[in-house]
Amino acid sequence: MKPAPFGYADPTSVAEALDVLAAEGDGAKVLAGGQSLIPLLSMRLAAPTALVDINRVAGLDRISASPDGVRVGALVRHAHLLASAEAAAVQPLLGRATANVAHPAIRNRGTTVGSIAHADPSGEMTAVLAVTDGSVTVARPDGSTTVGWRDLFVGPLETSLHGAAVVVDAFFPALAPRSGTAFAEIARRKGDYAVCGAAVVVTLDEDRRVAAARAAYLSVGAMPEVHDLTDAVGGKPVDSADWTAAGELARTLVDPDGDLHASADYRRLLVGALTARTLAEAAAEAERRTP
Amino acid sequence: MTSTERTISVVVNGVPREATVPVRRLLSDVLRHDLGLTGTHVGCEHGVCGACTVLLDGQPTRSCLVLGVQADGHRVTTVEGLSRSDHQGGQVLHPVQEAFRECHALQCGFCTPGFLTTIAAGLDTRDATQPITDAEVDELVGGNLCRCTGYANIRKACRHAAEAMRAATGAEVATSAPGEEAAT
Numbered sequence: 107m108k109p110a111p112f113g114y115a116d117p118t119s120v121a122e123a124l125d126v127l128a129a130e131g132d133g134a135k136v137l138a139g140g141q142s143l144i145p146l147l148s149m150r151l152a153a154p155t156a157l158v159d160i161n162r163v164a165g166l167d168r169i170s171a172s173p174d175g176v177r178v179g180a181l182v183r184h185a186h187l188l189a190s191a192e193a194a195a196v197q198p199l200l201g202r203a204t205a206n207v208a209h210p211a212i213r214n215r216g217t218t219v220g221s222i223a224h225a226d227p228s229g230e231m232t233a234v235l236a237v238t239d240g241s242v243t244v245a246r247p248d249g250s251t252t253v254g255w256r257d258l259f260v261g262p263l264e265t266s267l268h269g270a271a272v273v274v275d276a277f278f279p280a281l282a283p284r285s286g287t288a289f290a291e292i293a294r295r296k297g298d299y300a301v302c303g304a305a306v307v308v309t310l311d312e313d314r315r316v317a318a319a320r321a322a323y324l325s326v327g328a329m330p331e332v333h334d335l336t337d338a339v340g341g342k343p344v345d346s347a348d349w350t351a352a353g354e355l356a357r358t359l360v361d362p363d364g365d366l367h368a369s370a371d372y373r374r375l376l377v378g379a380l381t382a383r384t385l386a387e388a389a390a391e392a393e394r395r396t397p
Numbered sequence: 398m399t400s401t402e403r404t405i406s407v408v409v410n411g412v413p414r415e416a417t418v419p420v421r422r423l424l425s426d427v428l429r430h431d432l433g434l435t436g437t438h439v440g441c442e443h444g445v446c447g448a449c450t451v452l453l454d455g456q457p458t459r460s461c462l463v464l465g466v467q468a469d470g471h472r473v474t475t476v477e478g479l480s481r482s483d484h485q486g487g488q489v490l491h492p493v494q495e496a497f498r499e500c501h502a503l504q505c506g507f508c509t510p511g512f513l514t515t516i517a518a519g520l521d522t523r524d525a526t527q528p529i530t531d532a533e534v535d536e537l538v539g540g541n542l543c544r545c546t547g548y549a550n551i552r553k554a555c556r557h558a559a560e561a562m563r564a565a566t567g568a569e570v571a572t573s574a575p576g577e578e579a580a581t
C-alpha cells in the first residue's frame with residue numbers, strides 16, 4: 107500500500123507544468139487534489155514515472171460566476187464550490203451535486219476539475235458537466251482549446267486528453283430562464299460513491315408547458331450520457347405532466363451494468379424512480395422561475 | 398526537472414520541523430516515521446476510514462492522501478497538537494477530548510485520532526453560541542469509520558463538546574444536550 111517510485115515536480119505556472127509534462131512523456135501525470143490519484147498509486151493500480159503537482163500554480167483557485175455560467179479553476183476544491191453562493195445562483199445544480207461528493211475531509215482537498223479529468227462514470231461532477239452541456243479549457247504547449255464534454259469523455263476513467271495537457275478550468279453554462287434542476291442519488295452511506303444517481307434539467311415554455319426535460323445518470327454506463335426525456339412529457343402543462351412516464355422512458359434508454367453493489371435490474375429500477383422524483387422537483391423550480 | 402527526494406519544512410503542532418523524505422512518502426508516514434508522531438493512525442490507506450485525518454492549514458485532510466512533500470511550507474495539526482499547555486507543566490485537553498473521555502466514545506482507540514481532529518476542527522469553526530443539530534453531528538462524524546463503538550457515544554461526545562464550548566461562550570445552556578435521549 108505504498109506508491110511505487112516516481113519523479114516529482116511542483117511548478118508554479120501552467121507553462122512550466124506543460125514543460126515538465128512534455129519532457130517526461132507519456133509516463134507523467136498531473137497531480138491535483140490527489141483524492142483519486144493517490145489511492146490509485148498506493149494500490150499500485152497506477153505507476154506514473156513522474157507526477158506534476160499543480161497545487162503551487164497561482165491563479166487556478168478561482169470561481170467566476172457570470173450571467174453566462176460558472177467557470178471553476180483547476181484548484182477549486184469541492185468544499186469551495188459547495189460554499190459558493192454566487193455559483194449556486196447561476197447554476198444551482200453545482201451546489202446540489204457537490205454536496206454529494208465524498209466526505210467533508212475529501213472535499214477539502216479534492217478538486218472539481220480533477221474529478222472531471224478523472225472521468226469516473228460514478229462521479230457527480232462528470233454528470234453535471236454533461237447535463238449542463240459544459241466544457242473544459244485545456245492548456246497544451248501549443249495553446250489553449252475549449253473541449254466540450256462529448257469530446258472529453260471517451261470511456262470509464264478515460265478522457266481524450268493525451269500527452270502534455272493541463273485542464274485549467276471547467277465551464278458550466280448558467281441555468282436557462284424558466285428552467286429548474288434537481289439532483290438525487292442512492293449511496294450505501296452518505297459520501298460514498300452512488301449506486302445510482304440522477305442530475306436533471308427541466309425547461310418550461312411561456313405557457314408553463316414542459317418544453318424540454320433531460321437527465322444524466324451516475325454509475326450507469328461507461329461514461330456520462332445525456333438522455334432526452336421530452337418525448338414523455340413535452341407539451342404537457344407542468345402540473346399535469348406524468349413524471350412517472352418519463353421515468354419509464356428513461357429505464358428503456360439506459361444500459362446499466364451489474365456489480366457487487368447492485369444488479370443491472372436494480373440500477374434500472376433506480377433510474378426510473380430517481381428520474382420521476384428529480385424531474386418533478388426540477389419542474390417545481392422551473393415553475394417558480396417562470397414569470 | 399523532477400526529484401525523488403526533498404527536504405521539507407512543515408510547522409507541525411506549532412513547531413517548525415524539517416525532514417528529508419522520498420517524494421513518494423505519504424504525509425501519514427512522514428508524520429509517523431520521520432517525525433515520530435505516532436498519534437496519527439493508518440487504517441485503510443486509501444481515504445475511506447478517516448483514521449489518518451490531520452488538519453492541513455486548519456482543514457481536516459486525509460494524511461494518507463497527501464504526499465509528505467506537498468506539506469512543505471504548510472501547517473499540520475495532529476492529534477498530539479489538539480491539547481494546549483496549562484502553563485504549569487501540564488496539558489489542557491480540547492473539549493472534544495474531554496467529551497470522548499466522559500462519554501466513553503472510544504474502545505480500542507484506533508479510529509480516535511481521526512475523529513478527534515475532524516470534530517475539533519468542525520467545532521472550532523462553527524458558531525459556538527448555537528446549539529448543535531443532529532444533522533451537524535452526522536456531517537462531522539459521517540466520514541470516519543469505527544469498528545468498536547457503534548457511533549452512539551461518539552455522537553454523544555460531539556454534542557457534549559459542543560455544549561461545553563457553548564457554555565464557555567456564556568450562552569444559556571440546557572441541562573441536557575439536545576437530542577441526547579433519542580440517541581442513547
Ligand SMILES: Cc1cc2nc3c(=O)[nH]c(=O)nc-3n(C[C@H](O)[C@H](O)[C@H](O)COP(=O)(O)OP(=O)(O)OC[C@H]3O[C@@H](n4cnc5c(N)ncnc54)[C@H](O)[C@@H]3O)c2cc1C
Nearest residue numbers: 136138139140141142143208216217220221223229273444
Ligand atoms: C473515500 C473517498 C470517497 C470519494 N467519494 C466520491 C464521490 O462520492 N463522488 C466523487 O465524484 N468523487 C469521490 N471521490 C473522489 C474525489 O472527488 C476526488 O477529489 C476526485 O475524483 C479527483 O479530484 P482530485 O483533485 O483529487 O484529482 P487527482 O486525484 O489529483 O487526479 C485524478 C486524475 O485526474 C487527473 N487530473 C486532475 N486534475 C487535472 C488537471 N487539472 N488537468 C489534467 N489532468 C488532471 C490526474 O492526472 C488523475 O489522473 C472520493 C474519494 C475518496 C478517497
Ligand code: FES
Nearest residue numbers: 440441442447461
Ligand atoms: S488511513 Fe487514511 S483514510 Fe484510512
Ligand code: FES
Nearest residue numbers: 504505543544545
Ligand atoms: S474505538 Fe475501536 S475502531 Fe473506533
